[in-house]
Amino acid sequence: MSVVTRFAPSPTGYLHVGGARTALYSWLYAKSQGGQFVLRIEDTDIERSTEEAKQAILDGMNWLGLDADVGPIYQTDRFDRYREIVEQLLKEGKAYKCFMPAAELDDIREQQKARGEKPRYPGTWRDRTDHPDGQPFVIRFKNPLEGKVSFDDHVRGAIDVANSEMDDLVIVRSDGTPTYNFCVVIDDWDMQVTHVVRGEDHINNTPRQINILKALNAPVPEYAHVSMILGDDGKKLSKRHGAVSVMQYRDDGYLPQAVLNYLVRLGWSHGDQEIFSKQEMIDLFSLDAIGQSASAFNTEKLIWLNQHYIKTLPTAEVAVHASWHFEQQGIDITQGPALEDVISVQADRVKTLAELASISRYFYQDYDEFDANAAKKHLRPVAREALEVVQQKLADIDTWSPETIQEAINATAESLDIGMGKVGMPLRVAVTGGGNSPSLDLTLNLIEKSKVVQRINKALDFIQTRENS
CATH class of the missing domain: 1.10.10.350 (Arc Repressor Mutant, subunit A)
Structure with missing residues (x-):
């Protein structure tokens, strides 16, 4: 069986560092196994999804060089397929219409919380057929009431979740749009995804998705849930720690080679080796070598790697990325020496490509005044x-x-x-x-x-x- 992995971001913002690492791990595993890497844009949240965010994801993937073998595929292009499977589940009695008003469900959950119980939908409409005409409804998946879901996670090991811990998942909203957990299942099935690499925040979704796959007699992929990335202070990585958007690192003057090398080491290792070419990453990568512990982002380490690549990559390769920074700073590199020659004399003197452009201005234009x-x-x-x-x-x-x-x-x-x-x-x-x-x-x-x-x-x-x- 050929390996197929996927990266499936939601276009509600930029491609962040955690997402980029997930994409990298998925890409590396597919390449290491001679398989395929699918890029899927999960844009069913129509209110929050934007064209700008979609483009930001594509730009980030392109800058990192994580080319997709299939895609990008957009979930909003697949609504007919989702409706087809929903109708199948309804017909087979594996899903049902729920007419419970949202306010009533909120009241039930508040009462459950007050009793110290886990808030959940009580299954009121699970077996009812007295459907009121003209009333809004959602469609829920009939989760098994007994037994358990078991799977071996490549990072977490054996995981067991009792079906009694899960309620009946909404798979179609009252406005007719399918939900994330349902679309993911159909997509992974149709795209023949064999290995799902994603953040640990999705662990609770996995048993629900496995149950839907089993209801459809679809194969269940293998899973690897990676830990979150923390800031230098041990707290969840956020804007307060500096750049968390992949393209912000481009803007700040980092080479994609340095960012990839840094990301791959945020949770995965191969002995004490610190520096990896992309081919070495492909040759050495293994899902089972991903650690369980959260990784702390260290900007100084990234800077060190960036300096290394500025100094050691072929100057022509550095110039491809450096030219953008000269342009951003209003420096016309056609009015002076070859950029590769400038890089060769300046590489040892800079930490970033933005700094390289800044200190090299005099090669291309006369200065206005002396320091x-x-x-x-x-x-x-x-x-x-x-x-x-x-x-x-x-x-x-x-x-x-x-x-x-x-x-x-x-x-x-x-x-x-x-x-x-x-x-x-x-x-x-x-x-x-x-x-x-x-x-x-x-x-x-x-x-x-x-x-x-x-x-x-x-x-x-x-x-x-x-x-x-």
Whole structure:
């Protein structure tokens, strides 16, 4: 039997970190078994589902590279199929119409709570046939009254739930729309899903869904209910902990490779290994290796991984994602050196791609003003002569390269009998506008010679202005 997994988010918001991890685990298991991964959008909650949220889910999956073999499939396109199965269950006496008003059911539940009982529907309309005409109703599934539901969860182990603990589940609302627990069952059956990976908050739904599957004589998939993700403070991950939307991590400058690597380790491990390529994840992943304990999100660890991937991935691969950040910051990367070359000299100096774009602006556009502290310290009258001499030597270079640039800087220091810093620092501020950059030979090599000479002129004018003020 071929393995089929699915990720089935509800489009009522962005793709959050917990959902992304579930999608990753589902995707990895399908790939590791040579199976198929289905993306299903569970949009039956029509009032809360939005097109924007649907697109956010698709964007998040696309950015992470979790491509679906089937889908996206939308539940709202399958209402005819759900109605067909409902009619079948009604005909077979496995479901029934319930005319109990919502207010009456609320009163019953409040009385049950007052008696210390578990609030539940009492089965009033389970076997009644005196259906009132023109009255609104819901359709409930006839849950077995005796016995139990047993299943072996890949994460939780053996789970047993007595049928007496469950009431008759509403499968169609009074407005005629099918409910989540019912649609999930029909979808998993029709899509031949063999393994369901989802959050532990769905454990209570599983016995109900298994009973519906059995009523339909449908195969029951295997389940793996993963623990929740906690924030650094041990509380459920939420907006107060920072970015919880997958696309927010994109916006903040993280590589998808770093996010995937971090997510896979939030509950799954392979010995002490910390860094995994996507192929290694596929080769090594196992549902049975997912831990039961909740995982705490550690932003510092994610930053460390992001730095690792910025430094070690091929620069062309980093550039694919970095170019977006340059565009967001209004930097035209067509007006300067190849982005891959900039990444190669800046990779060791940044934590995020957003930071990479921010500190690389001078490669592509002239700065408006000097960094105040750097200019105050290094663009002083004493630096004038060194800048004039090095400017001339740089202008005289025939072949612009790191080697010839370094030779010009060295020659300037020698001719003036001064330390390298008294040439290098004023030159760095003159060319970049600030006091930090990669080594000058590499930095200047990525900027056109004419621009370097022009920017030194700007620094000399700045010094002249300070002298005259």
